[in-house]
Amino acid sequence: MLRIRNLQAGYGKLRVLRGVSLHVRAGELVTIIGANGAGKTTLLHTVAGLVPAQGGEIEFDGTDLTRVAAHSIVGHGCALVPEGRQVFAVMSVEENLLLGAYTRLARDRTGVRDTLEGVYRLFPVLRERRRQYAGTLSGGEQQMVAIGRARMAQPRLLMLDEPSMGLAPLVVKDIFKTLAGLHAAGVTILLVEQNARAALAIADRGYVMETGAILMEGAARDLLNNNDVQRAYLGKDYQSIGERTLPGAETQRQTR
Amino acid sequence: MIYNREYETMTRSDLAQLQIERLQTTLNRVYRHVAFYHETFDREGVDLEKVRSLDDLQRLPFTTKEDLRRSYPYGMFAVPLRDIVRLHASSGTTGQPIVVGYTRNDLQHWSEVVARTLSAAGVTEHDVVQIAFQYSLFTGGLGFHYGAERLGAAVIPASSHTNATEQILIMRDYKTSVLVTMPSHALALAAARAALPQQPGDWPLKIGIFGAEPWSEELRRHIEERLHLTAYDSYGLTEIIGPGISGECVHRNGLHVNEDHFIVEVINPLTLAPAAAGAAGELVFTTITKEGFPLVRYRTGDVAALNPAPCACGRTLARMSRVARRTDDLISIRGRKLFPTQLQEMVRASGGLAPQVRVVLSRVAEEDALEIQVAFAEDFGGLDEVRQVEQIRQALTQRIEQAFGLTPRIVFLEYSTLHQSCGAKNLRVVDNRPS
Numbered sequence: 216m217l218r219i220r221n222l223q224a225g226y227g228k229l230r231v232l233r234g235v236s237l238h239v240r241a242g243e244l245v246t247i248i249g250a251n252g253a254g255k256t257t258l259l260h261t262v263a264g265l266v267p268a269q270g271g272e273i274e275f276d277g278t279d280l281t282r283v284a285a286h287s288i289v290g291h292g293c294a295l296v297p298e299g300r301q302v303f304a305v306m307s308v309e310e311n312l313l314l315g316a317y318t319r320l321a322r323d324r325t326g327v328r329d330t331l332e333g334v335y336r337l338f339p340v341l342r343e344r345r346r347q348y349a350g351t352l353s354g355g356e357q358q359m360v361a362i363g364r365a366r367m368a369q370p371r372l373l374m375l376d377e378p379s380m381g382l383a384p385l386v387v388k389d390i391f392k393t394l395a396g397l398h399a400a401g402v403t404i405l406l407v408e409q410n411a412r413a414a415l416a417i418a419d420r421g422y423v424m425e426t427g428a429i430l431m432e433g434a435a436r437d438l439l440n441n442n443d444v445q446r447a448y449l450g451k452d453y454q455s456i457g458e459r460t461l462p463g464a465e466t467q468r469q470t471r
Numbered sequence: 472m473i474y475n476r477e478y479e480t481m482t483r484s485d486l487a488q489l490q491i492e493r494l495q496t497t498l499n500r501v502y503r504h505v506a507f508y509h510e511t512f513d514r515e516g517v518d519l520e521k522v523r524s525l526d527d528l529q530r531l532p533f534t535t536k537e538d539l540r541r542s543y544p545y546g547m548f549a550v551p552l553r554d555i556v557r558l559h560a561s562s563g564t565t566g567q568p569i570v571v572g573y574t575r576n577d578l579q580h581w582s583e584v585v586a587r588t589l590s591a592a593g594v595t596e597h598d599v600v601q602i603a604f605q606y607s608l609f610t611g612g613l614g615f616h617y618g619a620e621r622l623g624a625a626v627i628p629a630s631s632h633t634n635a636t637e638q639i640l641i642m643r644d645y646k647t648s649v650l651v652t653m654p655s656h657a658l659a660l661a662a663a664r665a666a667l668p669q670q671p672g673d674w675p676l677k678i679g680i681f682g683a684e685p686w687s688e689e690l691r692r693h694i695e696e697r698l699h700l701t702a703y704d705s706y707g708l709t710e711i712i713g714p715g716i717s718g719e720c721v722h723r724n725g726l727h728v729n730e731d732h733f734i735v736e737v738i739n740p741l742t743l744a745p746a747a748a749g750a751a752g753e754l755v756f757t758t759i760t761k762e763g764f765p766l767v768r769y770r771t772g773d774v775a776a777l778n779p780a781p782c783a784c785g786r787t788l789a790r791m792s793r794v795a796r797r798t799d800d801l802i803s804i805r806g807r808k809l810f811p812t813q814l815q816e817m818v819r820a821s822g823g824l825a826p827q828v829r830v831v832l833s834r835v836a837e838e839d840a841l842e843i844q845v846a847f848a849e850d851f852g853g854l855d856e857v858r859q860v861e862q863i864r865q866a867l868t869q870r871i872e873q874a875f876g877l878t879p880r881i882v883f884l885e886y887s888t889l890h891q892s893c894g895a896k897n898l899r900v901v902d903n904r905p906s
Contacts, residue, residue: 218488220488220491220523221520221523223520233520234495234519234520234522234523236488236491236492236495237492238485238488238489238492240485271523428495428499429492429495429496429499430496430499430500430503431496431500432492432493432496433576433760437576437579440575440576440579441574441576441762442550442553442554442574443550443554
């Protein structure tokens with residue numbers, strides 16, 4: 216569905232993506248993990264047309280997206296849920312959602328209604344708050360609005376940028392459960408996440424990105440097993456350091 | 472049976488995408504983690520960002536056996552030793568051994584590609600698989616073991632510590648349905664079976680998967696007749712992973728290379744340029760999923776041709792032809808070129824002779840001489856007549872003359888003497904010519 220080859224992009228003289236290749240097949244949930252500044256967000260922004268590609272190809276269902284203007288990429292079936300939600304605070308929840316369907320609002324009103332119903336079924340709490348200003352919602356609910364808004368465009372590929380950022384652990388769990396549910400329903404998802412453990416737990420495959428290049432590709436379970444990934448992104452060594460201090464603590468207890 | 476339909480039958484275009492992605496990740500990792508590659512790429516001016524397609528692979532330097540020897544034991548590892556969970560080594564019969572390391576994921580992938588090889592030959596979880604490869608530093612035993620276990624078969628780790636008769640008794644009593652070993656060992660087992668005082672009736676044995684030494688179609692037919700099984704060829708190399716690089720499917724029309732894990736190229740060993748499509752040349756492999764011991768463009772010295780056409784079995788993975796010879800043992804004598812395995816083939820076809828062959832090249836009166844040392848098979852009973860010995864000698868001489876235009880000297884040795892000096896490959900070439 217999505218095939219990226221040798222993608223190069225950056226900001227002015229700053230080169231961020233140094234020849235990135237990756238793919239997402241229809242129905243897959245693929246995650247890109249990596250530290251802050253690795254280029255993950257730039258990658259999504261380049262696919263979405265927000266940052267121009269300086270080289271390489273982005274092939275989406277046969278179309279070269281590097282030649283498509285940013286505003287029509289959604290029309291091609293590729294929607295981005297941006298980092299930090301970016302909901303319109305002084306608009307109602309429903310207005311925010313309808314905004315996601317702007318490409319077809321004029322010509323397909325009943326279709327849009329149906330999609331909106333689908334979003335409300337996915338996130339019942341949004342139906343309750345449809346008239347409320349989006350700015351008054353909690354972070355988790357705002358994330359639901361952001362995902363719902365992207366769903367309104369009925370994209371074939373849903374891209375999410377750090378959906379867990381700034382959310383309480385329980386809320387993160389809910390959001391990932393929703394993503395897993397969407398995936399199970401056949402939605403194709405490209406997920407960029409710093410929370411590598413949560414992302415790999417629901418993904419089919421993953422890519423590890425470092426300083427603008429992909430260092431690893433593989434089944435999500437292989438990446439979870441990889442010691443480099445464990446050390447760099449899953450905090451494995453913190454845990455083992457913690458375990459090493461245990462015998463000392465025991466001794467203390469004994470002497471007391 | 473196709474073990475992993477998703478990867479074994481993917482379109483060539485999807486495969487190309489996967490290969491370039493994995494190639495780029497491998498290059499990024501070896502450049503960061505393996506000093507040899509860091510230095511080589513810098514010295515050769517390789518810009519990894521310019522490796523944009525599989526064709527660009529051709530601009531990368533090769534890795535040779537010499538490079539691996541120089542890095543003995545751990546110089547080529549791409550991860551710290553604490554991430555390695557298994558070590559194997561090449562035999563070292565032709566020089567310093569090469570040590571290879573596997574991470575946990577490497578073992579998983581290895582099991583998978585071997586399971587594919589077994590599955591392609593028709594092995595299922597209902598089979599009893601007797602592995603008569605040595606369980607040791609050699610990758611054959613444990614490599615097939617993990618693959619067969621992954622498949623869910625009942626595995627007999629018979630190894631090679633038992634003698635042929637014991638292997639045969641295990642085979643009979645445990646109801647072995649699949650035999651995995653070297654073709655020459657299969658012959659020894661066939662002889663041991665024929666020597667059993669009571670010939671058993673129907674054995675469940677039906678599939679043989681053979682590898683680790685060059686063999687031929689003729690030997691395949693011979694083994695099949697004597698052991699009453701269908702024999703499949705498999706190909707592996709310690710440096711790349713061990714068994715599981717490629718294997719035959721039921722159509723037995725080439726060995727499917729697991730190209731989602733290994734990129735294969737065929738080059739002209741002299742010019743190092745890519746061989747013409749479909750032409751035989753030296754196999755060159757690049758590992759694209761290995762974590763512990765990744766290799767870029769490793770020259771195997773094995774000669775084969777590649778066929779990328781889809782197979783009737785449904786696999787889209789390219790097929791390589793049987794590896795019958797190596798680039799480095801080509802014998803050049805009196806302007807003629809021949810491979811020792813070709814001579815071995817003729818000896819085997821002679822009937823009555825043991826499979827072991829020793830080839831001695833010397834220079835007598837300014838002229839190169841070819842001597843072929845053979846022995847009678849242990850079970851050959853017709854030695855009483857000198858005339859018969861002469862017949863065999865003449866027939867073999869004629870064959871070689873016809874094929875190569877050279878008249879060899881045929882020397883008969885004691886079986887035990889020849890066996891000892893030939894090693895596991897049943898073949899030894901001694902070149903006494905002054906260089």
